[in-house]
Every structure is written in structure tokens, then in C-alpha cells.
Amino acid sequence: MADRTGQAGQAAQAERVEQARRTPVDRVALDEAVRFTSDLIRIDTTNRGGGEGVERPAAEYVGERLAEAGLEPLLLEKAPGRTNVVARIAGTDPSAPALLVHGHLDVVPADPAEWSVDPFSGEIRDGVVWGRGAVDMKDSDAMVLAVVRAWARAGARPRRDVVLAFTADEEDTAQYGSGHLVAAHPDLFEGCTESLGESGAFTFHPGDGRRLYPVAAGERGTAWLTLTARGRAGHGSKISHANAVTRLSSAVTRVGEHAWPVRLTPTVRAALTELAALYGLPLPDLDAEDPGELAAGVDGLLERLGPAAALIAPTVRNSANPTMLNAGYKINVIPGSATAQVDGRVLPGSEAEFTATLDRLTGDDVDWEYAHHEIPLQAPVASPAFDVLREALLHFDPAAHVVPYCMSGGTDAKQFSRLGITHYGYMPLRLPEGFDYQAMFHGVDERVPVDALHFGTHVLDRALRAL
Numbered sequence: 001m002a003d004r005t006g007q008a009g010q011a012a013q014a015e016r017v018e019q020a021r022r023t024p025v026d027r028v029a030l031d032e033a034v035r036f037t038s039d040l041i042r043i044d045t046t047n048r049g050g051g052e053g054v055e056r057p058a059a060e061y062v063g064e065r066l067a068e069a070g071l072e073p074l075l076l077e078k079a080p081g082r083t084n085v086v087a088r089i090a091g092t093d094p095s096a097p098a099l100l101v102h103g104h105l106d107v108v109p110a111d112p113a114e115w116s117v118d119p120f121s122g123e124i125r126d127g128v129v130w131g132r133g134a135v136d137m138k139d140s141d142a143m144v145l146a147v148v149r150a151w152a153r154a155g156a157r158p159r160r161d162v163v164l165a166f167t168a169d170e171e172d173t174a175q176y177g178s179g180h181l182v183a184a185h186p187d188l189f190e191g192c193t194e195s196l197g198e199s200g201a202f203t204f205h206p207g208d209g210r211r212l213y214p215v216a217a218g219e220r221g222t223a224w225l226t227l228t229a230r231g232r233a234g235h236g237s238k239i240s241h242a243n244a245v246t247r248l249s250s251a252v253t254r255v256g257e258h259a260w261p262v263r264l265t266p267t268v269r270a271a272l273t274e275l276a277a278l279y280g281l282p283l284p285d286l287d288a289e290d291p292g293e294l295a296a297g298v299d300g301l302l303e304r305l306g307p308a309a310a311l312i313a314p315t316v317r318n319s320a321n322p323t324m325l326n327a328g329y330k331i332n333v334i335p336g337s338a339t340a341q342v343d344g345r346v347l348p349g350s351e352a353e354f355t356a357t358l359d360r361l362t363g364d365d366v367d368w369e370y371a372h373h374e375i376p377l378q379a380p381v382a383s384p385a386f387d388v389l390r391e392a393l394l395h396f397d398p399a400a401h402v403v404p405y406c407m408s409g410g411t412d413a414k415q416f417s418r419l420g421i422t423h424y425g426y427m428p429l430r431l432p433e434g435f436d437y438q439a440m441f442h443g444v445d446e447r448v449p450v451d452a453l454h455f456g457t458h459v460l461d462r463a464l465r466a467l
């Protein structure tokens with residue numbers, strides 16, 4: 001910190017840490033974080049995709065809670081019912097850049113037949129809040145609301161302007177949500193340089209007693225592809241050297257079996273370095289020029305890291321998994337074309353390599369195009385912001401090991417990045433051992449412990465006021 005920001009920066013940082021110590025988070029705030037989570041779960045905001053979903057009642061609920069805290073929330077829609085909420089809290093330092101905090105209001109579908117409780121009951125049982133959205137991410141929306149309301153009660157203000165965005169349609173294409181806000185209302189995000197949102201700062205238990213807290217500082221890009229093979233249509237009994245099904249099958253096999261080279265982004269490099277040190281393991285040469293040596297070193301380290309490697313393993317390489325095939329209509333007719341879908345995920349800095357590799361793997365007889373394309377993101381790990389995020393977690397869990405990580409999927413941050421906003425995945429939750437957080441996402445019996453919400457509210461308050 002000191003060598004990056006100098007003496008003055010260090011003093012200012014110490015002052016902010018001191019201020020953060022006088023926490024405005026009181027019993028009311030902790031109770032509200034729980035109650036708001038439960039209330040928001042009860043408002044069914046299921047996003048079925050293709051434009052089907054209604055966030056308005058949840059947006060109105062959020063707007064009312066913000067207005068009660070003296071804020072002036074704007075409700076914004078691209079289509080009726082697909083409502084977003086944006087509000088700005090004035091910081092104490094008008095010269096400081098603004099900070100964006102965003103959370104989505106929609107949830108993925110839940111089939112009540114599969115659940116132990118009604119997924120839209122928001123039931124609180126044995127210290128746990130149950131329901132769709134309990135971790136993805138009405139819990140986060142509720143904690144943000146609880147924190148800013150605590151600020152209003154205590155007369156506390158953050159240093160930077162804090163812009164709050166509660167979005168629609170994150171679970172589909174974001175066209176009614178963050179995509180719309182960025183396209184139609186960029187002025188609302190004036191001055192924002194950094195954002196906090198899903199998903200990070202939760203407890204990851206590698207099973208050895210350690211508590212890791214992955215903080216997202218990057219996202220892989222989404223590259224959903226359609227492969228189309230063309231050939232000569234004809235009778236199934238004839239010899240064919242231009243069979244679209246055969247051509248497609250060959251291309252799909254090459255794509256699916258491709259051994260993608262290890263490509264280390266700054267975030268993944270930092271994560272490997274920190275985890276190796278934490279576990280007392282030798283760090284392989286991460287600058288090895290020979291691809292085989294690099295892969296052997298990185299894969300070897302991941303193997304020795306055991307369960308902790310799960311945080312990193314999906315993000316040391318690009319990936320492209322064939323997921324759907326479509327060809328033909330009758331067994332004795334050779335079709336003139338055949339198509340396949342491939343779920344590709346691309347690391348920051350690897351897009352050109354990804355497209356060149358796809359060109360080569362699909363070959364001359366098969367074309368490919370994007371069915372859906374979202375850019376990858378990269379945020380700096382050696383930054384004052386990351387230091388603050390780390391400190392806030394350590395303050396409330398001194399045994400925490402904060403590890404930067406790159407998300408293998410994507411969030412609303414991709415849309416907001418179009419405004420030049422750098423994103424960190426940071427919605428803190430302290431979770432007990434045995435609680436499979438990742439399985440909760442879009443899973444059955446999604447739930448969140450009350451204690452986790454209390455912890456998250458404290459950490460979020462501290463981080464937001466110190467940033």
C-alpha cells in the first residue's frame with residue numbers, strides 16, 4: 001500500500017480505516033439485511049428468458065426502502081415490468097471518483113416439486129433464510145439496502161459518491177437490465193470508475209480447516225458458437241464425399257478434444273502465487289516459454305492444491321464444449337447441412353487466439369459464428385481497491401485468506417464495463433463448513449445462513465466507506 005500510494009495516501013487510508021471502525025451498522029441494520037432478503041425472495045421475479053419476467057414489484061420494494069433513507073431512486077424500464085432502480089449517494093469528497101454497487105433483482109426458475117420448502121416463501125428456519133435468490137442474489141441486494149439505510153440513520157457518508165443499481169434481466173441477456181441502463185442512461189453512472197457486484201468474498205472451505213475468500217478480479221468472456229457444416233444432399237444409399245454430418249462430426253470432435261494451452265491472466269497468476277505460498281508449495285515457473293513445461297507446472301500445482309484448486313482450474317485455459325447437435329430428418333437422406341452449438345469461454349487477452357484456433361479446428365468445410373458473445377474482463381489485483389476489499393474481510397474474519405480469482409462465467413459487470421468501470425466480485429458472506437455455496441447458484445433448496453448476512457453487512461459497510 002505505502003509504496004504505491006506514498007505517505008499522504010497511507011495517512012488518508014489510515015484515516016478512512018479509522019472512520020470505518022466507527023461502524024453505523026447496528027442491530028436494526030443486521031435485522032433488515034435478513035428481513036429484506038426474505039421479503040425479496042417472496043416477490044417472485046423469475047426470469048424465464050426470451051423477455052419473460054417481471055421485476056417491477058421488487059424494484060418498487062427496493063425504491064421504497066431507499067426513499068425511506070432519504071435517497072431519490074429512479075425506476076427505469078425498457079419494457080413494461082422490467083424495472084431497474086438507480087440511486088446516487090453523495091460522498092464527502094466530490095473530487096473522488098464514484099463507486100458503483102450493483103445487484104440483480106431477477107432469479108432463475110425454481111420447481112417447487114423439487115424443493116424442501118416453497119422456493120418463494122422466504123422462510124427463515126433454524127437460522128437460515130430459504131428460497132430462490134437467497135444467494136443469487138437477493139441476499140446481496142438486501143445487505144446493500146441495510147448498509148445504506150444504516151448510513152442514513154447514523155449520518156454517515158462514504159468518501160466517494162456511491163451509485164446503486166438494482167437490475168432486471170441479469171439471468172438472461174441483460175437487454176432489459178444493465179444493458180439498457182448502459183445504453184440509455186449512461187449519465188447516471190457519471191464518474192464511476194470501479195464497481196462491486198456478484199460474485200465473490202464468500203467463504204470457500206477447501207476442507208483442511210482454512211477459510212479462503214475468493215474475490216473476483218476478472219471474468220472469462222462468453223463465446224457461444226454455432227457451427228454449420230455444408231455438404232451435398234443426396235440419397236443415403238449413394239457414396240458421398242461431401243457429407244455434412246460427417247464434416248460436422250469431425251469438426252465437433254476436434255473442438256471438443258482440443259487441449260487448450262495454459263494462458264495465465266494477471267489475476268490467475270496472482271491467485272496461483274498466493275495459494276502456493278499459503279500451502280507451502282513450490283511455485284512452478286509461470287513464465288516458462290515452453291507450453292508443455294508451463295502446463296505441467298501449473299497442472300501439477302493445481303493437483304497438489306487439492307480442493308482449493310477448484311477456484312482456479314476453470315480459468316487457466318480457454319474452453320469450448322460442444323453441447324448441441326442438429327442434422328437430418330430421415331435415415332436414408334443425406335442432409336445438405338448440419339449444425340452444432342458450442343459453449344466457449346475465453347480468458348481476458350485470449351480472444352484473438354480463441355478465434356484463430358476455432359478457424360483452424362473447424363476447417364474449410366465448417367463455418368462458425370457467434371450465437372452470443374460477451375467480452376472477458378480483467379481488474380487489477382495490485383491496487384488500492386483490492387487492498388481495501390482484503391482488509392475489510394480480514395477485519396471481521398482474521399483467519400481469512402483472501403484470494404483473487406477470475407470468474408468462469410459472467411455478470412452484469414460486462415455491461416457496465418462498457419462505461420469504463422472496473423469490476424470486483426464482492427458480496428461478502430461468511431459460510432459454515434459443509435455449506436456448498438456454488439451448488440446453491442441456480443440450485444435446489446437455495447438458502448443462506450442469517451449469520452452470513454450479518455457478517456456480509458458488516459464487511460460491505462466497512463469496504464464501501466474505506467474504498
Ligand SMILES: [Zn+2]
Nearest residue numbers: 104136137198
Ligand atoms: Zn446472479
